[in-house]
Amino acid sequence: MFDFLIHGFDVALTPLNLGLAFMGALLGTLFGALPGIGPINGIAILMPLAYTLGLPAESALILLAGVYTGAEYGGRMSSILLNVPGDAGAVMTTLDGHPLAKKGLAGPALGLSAVSSFVGATVAILGLTLFAPLLAEVAVLFGPAEFFGLMVFAFASMSVMMGNDPVKTGIGAVLGVLVAMIGVDSGTGVMRYTLDMPELYDGVDFVVMIIGLFAISEILLMLEHAHSKKAEDEMPPVGRVMVHMKEIMYCKWAMLRSSIIGFIVGVLPGTGASVASAVAYTTEKRLSDKDNTFGTGDMRGLAAPEAGNNAAAVGSFVPMLTLGIPGSGTTAVLLGALMLYNITPGPMMFTERPEVAGGLIASLYIGNIVLLLLNLPLAGLFAKVLTIPRWALVPGIAILAFVGVFQLHSSLTAIYMMLVIGVLGFALRKLGFSLAPIILGYVLGGLMEDNLRRALSISGGDLGILLQSGISIGLWFAAGLLLIAPLIMTKLRPSKALTHT
Amino acid sequence: MRIAADRILGLALIGLAALAAFNASQFEVMFSYEPVGPKAFPILLAAILAGLSLVLVFRPGENGEWPDKHVALRLLAVLAVLLVYAMLFTRLGFLITTVVTVLFLARLFEAPWKKAWLAGVLMSVGSYYLFTLGLGISLPTGYWLPKFN
Known part of the structure; x- marks a missing residue:
């Protein structure tokens, strides 16, 4: 049953892949620590380079997955030291992390968060190793109708869980799917929404989309906060990064509980690290905050979200690898990267491309240890990254974005397209949209239509096939429940408040 | 609003x-x-x-924060710099356009002139060699100068 893992370690332990796992961990931590560059941006910027280097699929994935998990590590730095979360998954880390730093415990706080991240990731990697092959075996039974139902469920769960505004999440997802429609329809050869531009016949290029949407819009967004904070003035001294066994033991239950919560939340499609760290923190606060120390620099309040968000980051690989449905925005980008290699992740990957699935999982084990070893002694050094001024950071992002897109086809049209997408992405972010649903829609859109059309081809156009199997019915039912539940909750809440008064 | x-x-x-x-x-x-x-x-x-x-x-959402006139102007300026970068990228080549782009972007993000110039030259030359020699990416050299390197 674990053949794939043994095979995976053979793949991951080659010098090239070991080096890439190390590089990914290092670059990821740096990217995560840089203000404004979260895991998605890090991957978006590095992906074209991985592609250009001519890396085989499993090596590219190992590099990018290293960046992903590394960025989750790096994201805590600015949360703890500056009270500025690097990305959404690190928001909860500020609550107890920053008070600890203000008490002069920045070093121990960084150390403890590294250990918590390690525990969270380890629990989740073990979970991934155990459950992914099992889930893949079930998923082999899925036909087009079941996959279509699964994607509907994924979008429903995303609308409810991600962001504050379900309507905007939904709109974002639909816009993403519509972008995926652009290009020559593979079934019939009809041109759809190509505006007579030859560059659009193949659709909007994935790299152009990702870099425009994330990197370019981030540059514009950074301008608004250009003079909000000066890192050099406010950063507390890091000191020696030390964490005592006593502190780890004090937090051990918080870590373990949060790891399991994080893993489960991560596995659910559409919910990523931000939801996981919030759920982990609030659960821990309810369970162990006996004397109201949470929020004032309680070690457990730091350990919980850190274990939770790293566990979720790994957990979101489960649906991506077994079902081909990404669990988060970042895994959606990784899924797209795999599609560039003509690999469609899904249940068959464990049997047909074991070097990709197994190699990735094995490299997660290795990367996780590398990250702990890097982060304990070097946290002080990584913290220096926070003081890089924006006037140096922004041109750097711009150069990487331009070169990354230009080298695809040596085409200027791609660069213009990237800029247009960037401006649209910026506008949507200003209007309260989050980008993850858009990217999920864009990545899943083509697959969703394919599966729908394949299912209806099988049935000769009879819509009944969509609800023929128990699995499909269950998925549609769950999706409906998810969409209706919040409506009922808001209806109930005022009446409850009335009965209390 | x-x-x-x-x-x-x-x-x-x-x-x-x-x-x-x-x-x-x-x-x-x-x-x-x-x-x-x-x-x-x-x-x-x-x-x-x-x-x-x-x-x-x-059922529109809540009020958001919108950039004031000053920030909006600088947003347009950043976009203009990026657009000009794109237009001249192949014509003048990577090295020279990147120096100028980094210079102006750094200025827009409030770097002093001296540091902006330094960043422009260092980042342009540094990334040129990183991409061409390190990663084997071919970058436009422009068609206004005799080819060198």
Whole structure:
């Protein structure tokens, strides 16, 4: 049953892949620590380079997955030291992390968060190793109708869980799917929404989309906060990064509980690290905050979200690898990267491309240890990254974005397209949209239509096939429940408040 | 202001949905081997988009923060710099355009002149060698100078 893992370690332990796992961990931590560059941006910027280097699929994935998990590590730095979360998954880390730093415990706080991240990731990697092959075996039974139902469920769960505004999440997802429609329809050869531009016949290029949407819009967004904070003035001294066994033991239950919560939340499609760290923190606060120390620099309040968000980051690989449905925005980008290699992740990957699935999982084990070893002694050094001024950071992002897109086809049209997408992405972010649903829609859109059309081809156009199997019915039912539940909750809440008064 | 913004956005998206649906209805297929064809899914999407946008028109979100005039001007300036970078990228080559772009971007992000110049030259030359020699990416050298390197 674990053949794939043994095979995976053979793949991951080659010098090239070991080096890439190390590089990914290092670059990821740096990217995560840089203000404004979260895991998605890090991957978006590095992906074209991985592609250009001519890396085989499993090596590219190992590099990018290293960046992903590394960025989750790096994201805590600015949360703890500056009270500025690097990305959404690190928001909860500020609550107890920053008070600890203000008490002069920045070093121990960084150390403890590294250990918590390690525990969270380890629990989740073990979970991934155990459950992914099992889930893949079930998923082999899925036909087009079941996959279509699964994607509907994924979008429903995303609308409810991600962001504050379900309507905007939904709109974002639909816009993403519509972008995926652009290009020559593979079934019939009809041109759809190509505006007579030859560059659009193949659709909007994935790299152009990702870099425009994330990197370019981030540059514009950074301008608004250009003079909000000066890192050099406010950063507390890091000191020696030390964490005592006593502190780890004090937090051990918080870590373990949060790891399991994080893993489960991560596995659910559409919910990523931000939801996981919030759920982990609030659960821990309810369970162990006996004397109201949470929020004032309680070690457990730091350990919980850190274990939770790293566990979720790994957990979101489960649906991506077994079902081909990404669990988060970042895994959606990784899924797209795999599609560039003509690999469609899904249940068959464990049997047909074991070097990709197994190699990735094995490299997660290795990367996780590398990250702990890097982060304990070097946290002080990584913290220096926070003081890089924006006037140096922004041109750097711009150069990487331009070169990354230009080298695809040596085409200027791609660069213009990237800029247009960037401006649209910026506008949507200003209007309260989050980008993850858009990217999920864009990545899943083509697959969703394919599966729908394949299912209806099988049935000769009879819509009944969509609800023929128990699995499909269950998925549609769950999706409906998810969409209706919040409506009922808001209806109930005022009446409850009335009965209390 | 955001309330208005959400309403306008909602209306614009309904327009987009109508356009997408109309466009989809024009897709003509010569031979079809399947019952669904290329039209149905986009039209379904347009319908969902229109429905959700309608909710946005009637129940717009909360007020947001909008850039003031000063920031808006600088946003346009950053966009202009990036656009000019794109227009001159192949014509003048990577090295020179990158120096100028980094210089102006750094200035827009409030770097002093001296540091901006330094950043421009160092980042341009450094990344040029990193990309061409380190990663084997070919970058435009421009067609205004005799080729060197």
